[in-house]
Amino acid sequence: MKKALQYLVFVGLAVGLIWFAIHSGTINPQQLWADVSQADFRWVGLMILLTFVAHGSRAARWRILLEPMGYTPSFFHTNTAVxxxxxxxxLVPRLGEVTRCSSLYKSDGIPIEKSLGTVVTERIFDVVSLFLLLGLNLLLDFNRLLTFIQGATSSTPESDSGVPVLIWIVLGIVVMGGIAVFFLWERLLQLAVVQKLAKAGQGLLSGLLSIRNLRQPGWFLFYTCMIWGMYWLMGYVLFFAIPKxxxxxxxxxxxxxxxxxxxMILPTPGGVGSFNAFVAFALHSIYQIPEADSGTLATFIQSSQMISTLAIxxxxLVVSLLTRSSPKTIAEE
Incomplete structure (x- = not known):
């Protein structure tokens, strides 16, 4: 019952974000339909091919993580699980990790708790990869982002130096917070929330250092780069599908x-609503793309990737049901 209510909340959040995007003008259904009607869907086909490369790279990287535990599932089984x-x-946010581990248990008898541990390690590297890409994004697009920040703070008073007072306030809070942490460090370490954060940080560091125990760390990093490189290309090629x-x-x-x-931090099914709203806002605010066009592009990318993923x-799923062996049979073999 609790999970059903939680899922309804996720769906409600997605519907609410889409409703807001439509009524605020970010998504114009008529314009969206007109633009998609002109789309060259061969680019969507290319996006699907890139998706196969991305998921195949994730499957290959997962096999590297499973190998030190003595498990060597076939690429077909790991790729199917991914x-x-x-x-x-x-369909259901946060269900994917358990589903792929369950699939590998049913196909190769690998205990779910062990494969879940490798998925956690994967997530750690994915989070680090995302932050590296964010840093690269900020570095390459610094001027536009600075202009966006200045525009966002333009309504606040300016100091004698011409810098918005809000920025000075934020910097002051950061400096004062740093001083407080320096002098109250020992007391802070006794707080439960700080201890939890420290434990999470240790887990993050442990996960990152675990790459030293892999037999193929170079290939692991290569597949990580492939995954995120394909994610970038999957969005980029869809730009060419719609002429504008x-x-x-x-x-x-x-x-x-x-x-x-x-x-995607917001747990909506397939990123519906959250992806559309956040990406459209970024495209409109940072690159001055017309609001309705931003909504069209964000929605086209999100729906193309979601529909193709569900179909494939x-x-x-059908293939796995037709070819699956029982865990008992695998154990006997």
């Missing part, structure tokens, strides 16, 4: 990727 995980995530977006730069695609990844994931 696709099923994405299929589940597009064909001139947008690869840097805009990087912003779309990082903003979309952050939007369904095929993998």
């Amino acid at each position: 696709w099923l995980g994405y299929f589940a995530n597009n 977006f064909a001139d947008l730069s690869p840097l805009v695609a990087l912003t779309t990727l990082t903003t979309g990844a952050l939007a 994931g369904l095929v993998f």
